[in-house]
Amino acid sequence: MRTTRVLRVNPHEPEREAIAEAAEVIRAGGLVAFPTETVYGLGADALNERAVRRIFEVKGRPPDNPIIVHVADKDSIYLLAAEVPPAAEELISRFWPG
Incomplete structure (x- = not known):
């Protein structure tokens, strides 16, 4: 139980x-x-x-x-995602964290 x-x-x-x-x-x-x-x-x-x-x-x-999976830092994304498209890379660099 x-x-x-x-x-x-x-x-x-x-x-x-x-x-x-x-x-x-x-x-x-x-x-x-x-x-x-x-x-x-x-x-x-x-x-x-x-x-x-x-x-x-x-x-x-x-x-x-x-x-949704929350990660502590940008490097963690590459450990979890099979692929990080260039558009996502751009958004990450412009808006992380936030």
Whole structure:
């Protein structure tokens, strides 16, 4: 049985312990829900196939509707993408981060 744990985090002074706990859940292949500016996001390790499948399952998302993967820096894109077209390179150089 899966359990849900709710951690309340002060957005202005996030508690390190709560962030560390959420990071451990992600490292273990679990999912973490978190608020964004407009909606709640669902986070997981994008390199963990089981975790990604779980996101699709939980959201009821069809497999042909891709999910967003956030990366820490530009170099990470080349580790994840099969191809980065020249138009994307231009946008990356002009607008990263942002």
